[in-house]
Amino acid sequence: xxxxxxxxxxxxxxxxxxxxxxxxxxxxxxxxxxxxxxxxxxxxxxxxxxxxxxxxxxxxxxxxxxxxxxxxxxxxxxxxxxxxxxxxxxxxxxxxxxxxxxxxxxxxxxxxxxxxxxxxxxxxxxxxxxxxxxxxxxxxxxxxxxxxxxxxxxxxxxxxxxxxxxxxxxxxxxxxxxxxxxxxxxxxxxxxxxxxxxxxxxxxxxxxxxxxxxxxxxxxxxxxxxxxxxxxx
Amino acid sequence: xxxxxxxxxxxxxxxxxxxxxxxxxxxxxxxxxxxxxxxxxxxxxxxxxxxxxxxxxxxxxxxxxxxxxxxxxxxxxxxxxxxxxxxxxxxxxxxxxxxxxxxxxxxxxxxxxxxxxxxxxxxxxxxxxxxxxxxxxxxxxxxxxxxxxxxxxxxxxxxxxxxxxxxxxxxxxxxxxxxxxxxxxxxxxxxxxxxxxxxxxxxxxxxxxxxxxxxxxxxxxxxxxxxxxxxxxxxxxxxxxxxxxxxxxxxxxxxxxxxxxxxxxxxxxxxxxxxxxxxxxxxxxxxxxxxxxxxxxxxxxxxxxxxxxxxxxxxxxxxxxxxxxxxxxxxxxxxxxxxxxxxxxxxxxxxxxxxxxxxxxxxxxxxxxxxxxxxxxxxxxxxxxxxxxxxxxxxxxxxxxxxxxxxxxxxxxxxxxxxxxxxxxxxxxxxxxxxxxxxxxxxxxxxxxxxxxxxxxxxxxxxxxxxxxxxxxxxxxxxxxxxxxxxxxxxxxxxxxxxxxxxxxxxxxxxxxxxxxxxxxxxxxxxxxxxxxxxxxxxxxxxxxxxxxxxxxxxxxxxxxxxxxxxxxxxxxxxxxxxxxxxxxxxxxxxxxxx
Numbered sequence: 001x002x003x004x005x006x007x008x009x010x011x012x013x014x015x016x017x018x019x020x021x022x023x024x025x026x027x028x029x030x031x032x033x034x035x036x037x038x039x040x041x042x043x044x045x046x047x048x049x050x051x052x053x054x055x056x057x058x059x060x061x062x063x064x065x066x067x068x069x070x071x072x073x074x075x076x077x078x079x080x081x082x083x084x085x086x087x088x089x090x091x092x093x094x095x096x097x098x099x100x101x102x103x104x105x106x107x108x109x110x111x112x113x114x115x116x117x118x119x120x121x122x123x124x125x126x127x128x129x130x131x132x133x134x135x136x137x138x139x140x141x142x143x144x145x146x147x148x149x150x151x152x153x154x155x156x157x158x159x160x161x162x163x164x165x166x167x168x169x170x171x172x173x174x175x176x177x178x179x180x181x182x183x184x185x186x187x188x189x190x191x192x193x194x195x196x197x198x199x200x201x202x203x204x205x206x207x208x209x210x211x212x213x214x215x216x217x218x219x220x221x222x223x224x225x226x227x228x229x230x231x232x233x
Numbered sequence: 234x235x236x237x238x239x240x241x242x243x244x245x246x247x248x249x250x251x252x253x254x255x256x257x258x259x260x261x262x263x264x265x266x267x268x269x270x271x272x273x274x275x276x277x278x279x280x281x282x283x284x285x286x287x288x289x290x291x292x293x294x295x296x297x298x299x300x301x302x303x304x305x306x307x308x309x310x311x312x313x314x315x316x317x318x319x320x321x322x323x324x325x326x327x328x329x330x331x332x333x334x335x336x337x338x339x340x341x342x343x344x345x346x347x348x349x350x351x352x353x354x355x356x357x358x359x360x361x362x363x364x365x366x367x368x369x370x371x372x373x374x375x376x377x378x379x380x381x382x383x384x385x386x387x388x389x390x391x392x393x394x395x396x397x398x399x400x401x402x403x404x405x406x407x408x409x410x411x412x413x414x415x416x417x418x419x420x421x422x423x424x425x426x427x428x429x430x431x432x433x434x435x436x437x438x439x440x441x442x443x444x445x446x447x448x449x450x451x452x453x454x455x456x457x458x459x460x461x462x463x464x465x466x467x468x469x470x471x472x473x474x475x476x477x478x479x480x481x482x483x484x485x486x487x488x489x490x491x492x493x494x495x496x497x498x499x500x501x502x503x504x505x506x507x508x509x510x511x512x513x514x515x516x517x518x519x520x521x522x523x524x525x526x527x528x529x530x531x532x533x534x535x536x537x538x539x540x541x542x543x544x545x546x547x548x549x550x551x552x553x554x555x556x557x558x559x560x561x562x563x564x565x566x567x568x569x570x571x572x573x574x575x576x577x578x579x580x581x582x583x584x585x586x587x588x589x590x591x592x593x594x595x596x597x598x599x600x601x602x603x604x605x606x607x608x609x610x611x612x613x614x615x616x617x618x619x620x621x622x623x624x625x626x627x628x629x630x631x632x633x634x635x636x637x638x639x640x641x642x643x644x645x646x647x648x649x650x651x652x653x654x655x656x657x658x659x660x661x662x663x664x665x666x667x668x669x670x671x672x673x674x675x676x677x678x679x680x681x682x683x684x685x686x687x688x689x690x691x692x693x694x695x696x697x698x699x700x701x702x703x704x705x706x707x708x709x710x711x712x713x714x715x716x717x718x719x720x721x722x723x724x725x726x727x728x729x730x731x732x733x734x735x736x737x738x739x740x741x742x743x744x745x746x747x748x749x750x751x752x753x754x755x756x757x758x759x760x761x762x763x764x765x766x767x768x769x770x771x772x773x774x775x776x777x778x779x780x781x782x783x784x785x786x787x788x789x790x791x792x793x794x795x796x797x798x799x800x801x802x803x804x805x806x807x808x809x810x811x812x813x814x815x816x817x818x819x820x821x822x823x824x825x826x827x828x
Contacts, residue, residue, distance in 0.1 A: 054821075054822050057722065059721065059722055059821040059822050059825070060820075060821075060822045079726070079727070080726065083721075083724045083725070083726050084724065085724075086721075086722065086723065086724040087723065087724025088724075092719075092722045092723070094719075094825065096715075098715050098716070098718070098719045098825065100239075100242075100716055100719070101246075102239075102242040102243060102245070102246040103242055107238075107242070111235060111723060112723040112724065114234045114235035114238055115234075115235045115720070115723050115724050115725050115729070116724065117234055118234060119234045119237060121234075122234035165723075169723075
């Protein structure tokens with residue numbers, strides 16, 4: 001059974017200006033990811049993995065090419081549409097977790113739901129959102145850490161909070177940038193197990209990693225070499 | 234929602250934010266104090282300046298004065314119905330001296346005023362020590378003077394006891410305190426002397442009244458020296474003639490009786506004359522001293538006024554006469570005259586209170602040679618009319634605007650032009666008609682200058698608050714770069730991110746302003762206790778200048794506090810503006826890479 005395509009990247013180019021030089025990071029990258037797929041992008045450092053992830057997550061704009069998310073071309077969208085898509089369709093997990101040190105685990109998890117709503121709406125839906133965040137945190141095994149601050153958690157726990165935060169708004173796509181890159185192998189394996197569990201529930205995941213062992217746990221592995229995509233098993 | 238949420242969380246957990254809060258708090262604290270004190274100070278000066286010379290003042294150019302002033306006042310009241318009251322005024326210069334104190338001489342300005350009319354055109358009555366606003370007179374009852382000074386003695390005595398009760402150890406200032414106790418002791422002695430002088434006057438007046446009553450009784454009996462001389466002559470004649478012895482005896486007895494009665498009468502007349510001389514107080518020789526004239530009163534370190542020279546004492550005034558037109562300069566030597574102090578006056582304007590004395594209008598007119606001059610040999614023919622320096626007008630409206638007063642000035646000026654048509658002598662004098670504000674331009678421009686200075690100082694303080702918040706928020710935005718990246722990654726807009734930091738700046742300012750306003754409010758409300766404590770312990774008396782306030786103003790206007798708090802919040806937002814724009818413009822990818 002063929003899966004509908006959630007992410008389609010066609011001939012995407014991206015370059016950065018570094019001093020007086022243009023650094024051509026992506027040179028006509030194309031790929032497509034179906035709904036519920038778990039795809040890993042591997043490549044050497046500086047190969048453009050994170051850049052691709054940022055372009056798909058609408059954190060950056062491509063110079064050329066086309067990106068389609070859920071059958072919608074996002075290339076020419078205004079900032080407010082891109083923000084809306086980021087709020088509803090995309091969840092990010094970062095290598096360094098990027099949790100808010102001032103907020104506890106529950107508040108960090110609820111933050112995307114807050115961005116999505118006004119004060120009045122929030123006041124009326126606060127209990128539901130809290131329950132939802134607590135539920136997601138329970139799924140990632142942190143139900144006993146709701147009131148803890150990020151500095152009181154281990155690396156693996158922080159990454160689980162980051163995953164919970166990314167999934168809070170039930171996005172159609174989860175983008176993970178080296179989710180195990182800052183963790184030991186045992187903890188990394190647990191995080192991968194968690195991601196697999198969500199993938200098994202139907203969550204589309206695009207993960208960037210330089211670790212081929214980690215990448216091998218994905219349904220499909222894409223290789224990015226010198227800004228060009230090749231597909232491997 | 235996340236803006237408010239993050240703003241509150243940052244407020245609670247960012248230690249650096251406390252620095253901004255403390256900065257804003259100090260700025261607001263200072264502003265509440267400075268604005269409350271200076272507004273009260275400047276308003277008092279302005280209010281006092283307004284009360285000095287009525288609403289509109291008409292002055293003669295030059296020193297020779299305005300003639301036919303009473304006639305003009307009557308005409309101006311008819312021509313300008315807006316005028317409620319008016320009275321003439323003389324201002325000249327002189328020197329104040331005290332008998333027996335050779336080294337004391339103080340240059341003063343001498344104002345010649347009419348009572349009670351002057352009280353109707355100015356706030357003069359409000360600042361008097363003895364007399365109230367009713368029945369203002371140059372000859373107040375002696376018993377009123379005694380009662381008022383007795384009250385003052387009691388108060389001064391309490392001040393002395395309070396000062397003596399202070400401890401003399403530790404950080405206190407024993408030498409200064411001892412000196413102050415001596416000065417108050419001296420004031421008590423002088424006040425006692427004044428009361429004694431007044432009691433003597435009172436006793437002598439009572440004795441005079443008793444003697445006058447006795448004299449009237451004796452006079453009612455119809456006894457006179459002429460009767461005695463006539464009886465004596467009749468007796469002498471009877472002795473030379475063949476008058477029976479019993480008749481002569483009877484005549485001798487009558488002469489003896491008459492002799493005793495005449496002796497009694499003459500003794501009484503001598504006594505009455507003696508007491509009349511003793512109790513004679515020149516009704517024109519009265520003076521009201523400005524409360525603030527050097528060495529006649531002083532303030533203690535806690536701001537209380539101590540009067541050394543009270544009613545019941547005398548002063549000598551050297552008046553340098555203004556003279557009349559055509560008068561030879563040699564005729565203008567200083568006029569020296571004794572005056573009895575009947576009151577003291579506080580206008581609320583320190584330069585006025587430290588330099589002015591007030592005497593009866595007619596007295597100063599004479600001393601200045603400004604009274605009417607009659608032709609020699611024809612005591613009813615006036616060759617030079619009486620003159621005054623100024624005419625002071627009070628208008629009907631309670632709070633007239635400057636524009637209204639200027640219109641009235643023009644009407645008075647027109648009235649004067651019409652008046653000079655009928656009084657050609659008056660036409661020789663050029664007059665200037667001004668509003669009280671124009672008249673007090675020099676004083677008010679100083680006040681205005683101080684007001685501007687305060688605004689500048691507060692402006693600098695506000696800029697400091699803005700810079701403080703800017704720097705702190707800039708640091709925070711830099712520290713929170715990765716958070717900004719995450720916020721954008723989870724869908725926050727650039728405006729939303731900017732909103733977080735603008736709200737944060739406003740919240741920092743609000744918390745600082747609220748604490749500062751609260752502290753400032755309580756500081757001002759207790760400023761007199763604080764000033765007393767500073768004065769008693771350290772001799773620090775920064776606010777005790779002049780005689781403007783008995784106590785420092787401790788009122789805080791709530792709307793002023795509200796303006797300050799709102800301004801502080803706006804300053805917080807302005808300070809947060811650049812960091813907020815920086816945060817909004819941050820590219821999420823770059824922000825997420827920030828370490």
